[in-house]
Amino acid sequence: MERVYHVTCHECTFEGVFEDHRTALDEWNEHERDDDHRVSVLEIDRPSPRNPV
Ligand SMILES: [Zn+2]
Numbered sequence: 001m002e003r004v005y006h007v008t009c010h011e012c013t014f015e016g017v018f019e020d021h022r023t024a025l026d027e028w029n030e031h032e033r034d035d036d037h038r039v040s041v042l043e044i045d046r047p048s049p050r051n052p053v
Pocket residue numbers: 009010011012013014031035037038
């Protein structure tokens with residue numbers, strides 16, 4: 001299983017799924033800072049990777 005991070009804004013339609021934790025946190029912090037919105041991050045265990053190596 002592969003862990004991904006689902007970033008969701010509670011105040012607009014901003015959302016994204018990131019495989020890298022730091023990228024998810026960057027997007028989160030950036031959106032909160034730029035738009036002053038409340039953003040949450042969920043860790044999701046994705047059952048099957050989209051691009052198997
Ligand atoms: Zn927002």
